[in-house]
Amino acid sequence: MTKKQKITGQILVLAVTLLLFVRPLAVKLNANLKAREQLVKQAAELSEKLEILNGIETGLVDERVKKMEAVFPSIKPIVPLLASLSQLAAEHSLTFGGLSLSPGSLSQEKGQSDLKDLSFNFEVGGDFLRISQFMKSLENTAPLMKIESVSLNIKTNPLFDPGATQVTAQVEVSAYYQAPPKTLGSIDKPVRLLTKNEEGLLNQLIGFRTFPAILPTGAVGKEDLFEVQPRLP
Amino acid sequence: MEIELAKKTIGRVRQAQRAKRALDKVIIWGAIFLSLVIIIIAAANLLVNRENQVLDSKIQSLKKQIEAKSKIENQQVYLNSKLTAFGGLIKTHELHQAIAETIFSLIPDGTSLKGFEVTETGVISLAGSVPSWGLFSRLLTNLEQPSRPLTVAQSKIMQINFTADGQVDFDLELTLKI
Numbered sequence: 349m350t351k352k353q354k355i356t357g358q359i360l361v362l363a364v365t366l367l368l369f370v371r372p373l374a375v376k377l378n379a380n381l382k383a384r385e386q387l388v389k390q391a392a393e394l395s396e397k398l399e400i401l402n403g404i405e406t407g408l409v410d411e412r413v414k415k416m417e418a419v420f421p422s423i424k425p426i427v428p429l430l431a432s433l434s435q436l437a438a439e440h441s442l443t444f445g446g447l448s449l450s451p452g453s454l455s456q457e458k459g460q461s462d463l464k465d466l467s468f469n470f471e472v473g474g475d476f477l478r479i480s481q482f483m484k485s486l487e488n489t490a491p492l493m494k495i496e497s498v499s500l501n502i503k504t505n506p507l508f509d510p511g512a513t514q515v516t517a518q519v520e521v522s523a524y525y526q527a528p529p530k531t532l533g534s535i536d537k538p539v540r541l542l543t544k545n546e547e548g549l550l551n552q553l554i555g556f557r558t559f560p561a562i563l564p565t566g567a568v569g570k571e572d573l574f575e576v577q578p579r580l581p
Numbered sequence: 582m583e584i585e586l587a588k589k590t591i592g593r594v595r596q597a598q599r600a601k602r603a604l605d606k607v608i609i610w611g612a613i614f615l616s617l618v619i620i621i622i623a624a625a626n627l628l629v630n631r632e633n634q635v636l637d638s639k640i641q642s643l644k645k646q647i648e649a650k651s652k653i654e655n656q657q658v659y660l661n662s663k664l665t666a667f668g669g670l671i672k673t674h675e676l677h678q679a680i681a682e683t684i685f686s687l688i689p690d691g692t693s694l695k696g697f698e699v700t701e702t703g704v705i706s707l708a709g710s711v712p713s714w715g716l717f718s719r720l721l722t723n724l725e726q727p728s729r730p731l732t733v734a735q736s737k738i739m740q741i742n743f744t745a746d747g748q749v750d751f752d753l754e755l756t757l758k759i
Contacts, residue, residue, distance in 0.1 A: 380626060535648065
């Protein structure tokens with residue numbers, strides 16, 4: 349074998365070795381390194397997420413969700429509204445009636461997570477001071493309501509107490525509700541902690557009074573919206 | 582006497598042998614180097630692969646732990662989404678409540694209020710009636726006094742009607758300092 353043939357042979361062996369062994373190994377190593385980088389990042393993110401979740405107080409978040417659902421419900425708050433208004437009026441020794449509302453569909457609108465309002469009118473009767481107190485209490489009562497307009501009429505009842513000014517107030521109120529988010533938290537998405545401002549808003553929820561609604565005694569569907577269903581074997 | 586007839590030839594052969602030996606050495610060292618490179622890359626590959634497996638099992642374990650906390654996570658997502666709209670509502674709610682409280686503090690007992698309306702520009706249109714001029718005068722005095730929680734920046738009498746039985750119907754426009 350001549351020197352030239354030997355060199356050519358060696359170059360060929362080198363090229364074949366590089367192509368068949370070194371290159372695939374190097375490509376695989378590069379891919380593995382990239383995968384490791386991704387996995388390290390993912391593990392760090394998940395660890396951080398788990399740490400955040402462990403730091404959230406279960407009882408507190410449960411209480412906040414319940415309060416939020418009472419004050420700013422996910423579905424049209426027909427029953428809580430009627431319960432709150434009638435009980436609040438009774439508490440202020442006012443007559444309550446003339447309620448007119450057009451709730452429309454009672455089921456939750458699919459795919460809608462925008463803010464919705466439900467307007468309705470009602471009448472309360474009693475003395476001026478009690479009506480004024482009722483109005484103040486109304487806006488701090490769950491579900492969240494906003495007085496749109498008030499119309500007061502003097503309606504003195506001379507048979508019972510000629511001295512007291514009997515007033516009838518026609519009130520137009522809007523109640524608000526918003527469907528829950530379409531997608532709840534997925535494993536890879538980070539958990540956003542509440543800001544100080546949002547914590548302040550949640551603390552304001554406590555200031556809202558809730559009145560008990562009359563509930564059916566039988567089991568009605570899923571009781572806990574966030575409960576994870578057990579997997580079937 | 583020695584005659585070196587093949588001196589040049591022998592020199593050439595020795596040089597060729599030296600070159601051949603050098604080439605053989607290069608080939609051997611090259612093969613060793615190449616083998617080492619392959620071994621190192623393969624070893625690194627195995628090592629990284631093993632690390633990836635460990636990381637992957639760690640991730641699976643973390644995912645399981647997070648899944649166990651999915652209720653809290655969903656609740657947190659729910660609160661975050663609701664708070665965005667709730668924050669805006671509370672702001673207008675507080676302002677509206679302050680306006681309603683101010684109006685109620687302004688109107689004297691005995692006033693029959695037909696209604697009050699807050700326009701988009703923040704002007705409050707207040708219409709109603711009082712049984713006597715004295716009460717209307719008190720209402721006007723109240724408008725000039727500092728009220729709470731908001732104060733009246735500007736008040737305009739749009740219309741006053743006096744009826745035969747002494748009742749005063751009024752239509753006022755108020756601008757509150759917000």
